[in-house]
Amino acid sequence: MPGPSTLNRRKLLQLAGGASAAASLTIAGAHVFSPAVAAPAPKIRLAWTEVAACHSPLGFGVAKGIYAKHNLDVELFYQGASGQTLIQALATGKADAGAGLIGDWLKPLEQGFDVKLFVGSHGGCQRLLASKASGITDLQGVKGKTIATYGIGAPPQVAFQVTLAKAGIDPETDVTWKAVPFDLVGETVNRGDADLAAHLDPWAWSIEKQFGLTKIADTQTGVYADHTCCVLGANGPFLEANKDALRRLAEANIEVHEYTANHPDEVAQWYFETLKPAGLSVADLTEILGKLVYHNHPIGQELVDQIRITAEDLKLVKVLDPTTDPKQFAERITVNLLA
Known part of the structure; x- marks a missing residue:
């Protein structure tokens, strides 16, 4: 696999797409992925909101070995239903990385929390x-x-x-x-x-x-067309020590969401059997998951551009400080794992 210095966005998507095709065959057969790398897998504690339908691909990815195939030992950390508890989990070292809505991330990061955003997951929830x-x-x-x-x-x-x-x-x-x-x-x-x-x-x-x-x-159409909705971030110290592991987490994140786009029924079945969401059937979950925008997972400069746009929007409604420069802010709170 190319190193971080030679891996660009196109190559990352090619890797994710190719792996997704292989994953389809593997899941359909043995319902488990096999690690492709023999070296010891670094551990990443990944914060998620287990009751949120849009987070179910993360749990599915762990259960079916998608992260392991990228030589990662991912442990899910339930951070609660609030974006503020997600930020606290990262800031206090209870989790190393986590998934959350852009609208939850930006104000705390404006206030100085040592967290960097590195890849988007999907649009519209x-x-x-x-x-x-x-x-x-x-x-x-x-x-x-x-x-x-x-x-x-x-x-x-x-x-x-x-x-x-x-x-x-x-x-x-x-x-x-x-x-x-x-x-x-x-x-x-x-x-x-x-x-x-x-x-x-x-x-x-x-x-x-x-x-x-x-x-x-x-948040899929109108002013949010082509916007990502949920983004992964990592706390600063973990990022500095584990950039290659987070690059592979980004690859796996793209792969698992692309897989969900093509197989929402499989992820819905896992979600239903594992988390037993009240009042929702497998058919309901399949419809919900099938309508999310899974092909919108920006990374690198594309992520910076989307964060800048969101910062402009949040200034418009007085969530961010009027003195915040959206471009500088977006560049400060993101990390380009493809650089």
């Missing part, structure tokens, strides 16, 4: 949903309405503040944000206490189906 009773059919109809979400400043609120702002709607004064318990977002809209819900998958997908809600926006 948040939805803005309106009740039929509200009569809302497009973004302009959101003006003057109440939006339920599980926390002020939570990723769904921030994501759709950007969507509204770019549609000419002031996300602070033209709408009302209503914070409710995480598992009551859908119920709040259904009983008429709010007009819309801003939520994460798989819960957003579930309440859309359960209550017959209308999707007004998501």
Whole structure:
């Protein structure tokens, strides 16, 4: 395998794509991967949110040996459902790397946490949903309405503040944000206490189906077309000592998400049997996973560009400091493992 100095993005994708094809044959046969490298595998503690559908490829990758095939000993660390606990896990050394929403990463990194982002995973796992009773059919109809979400400043609120702002709607004064318990977002809209819900998958997908809600926006289309949604980061000391291992983690991350794009049913089956998500069937999980944008996993300069765009968006809605330079910020908090 070429060393880091000669490995460019095209080669990385070729490696991941070729490995994915081999992986398909291996999983279909023995349901396990075999390590391709004989040297001792470095250990990486990878933080994840096990209840999140979009994180299921990470668990699948460990269970089926995809990371081991890249000569990595990956141990999953359950960091909780909050992006803040993810940052804390990395900052305190409980985990070496972790997966999280860009909207969760950027403010703590602006404040100086020693973490670098190094590869994207996928796009699109948040939805803005309106009740039929509200009569809302497009973004302009959101003006003057109440939006339920599980926390002020939570990723769904921030994501759709950007969507509204770019549609000419002031996300602070033209709408009302209503914070409710995480598992009551859908119920709040259904009983008429709010007009819309801003939520994460798989819960957003579930309440859309359960209550017959209308999707007004998501983080796959509109202003988020071609954007990555979730990104892997590593704490600074671990990165400095393990750049080659993290480069291989990036390769494996791309491979497992490409595999999921082509085999969402297999990952859904694993997710269902292993994590037993309440109220969701294998068919439900297959549909959810099958609709994520798995081919959007930027690395190198492409990741820097996407982080810069997101930083600009977060400045627009006053999440990041007005003095922050998006380009310099994106370059500071990312690492190019292909350099």
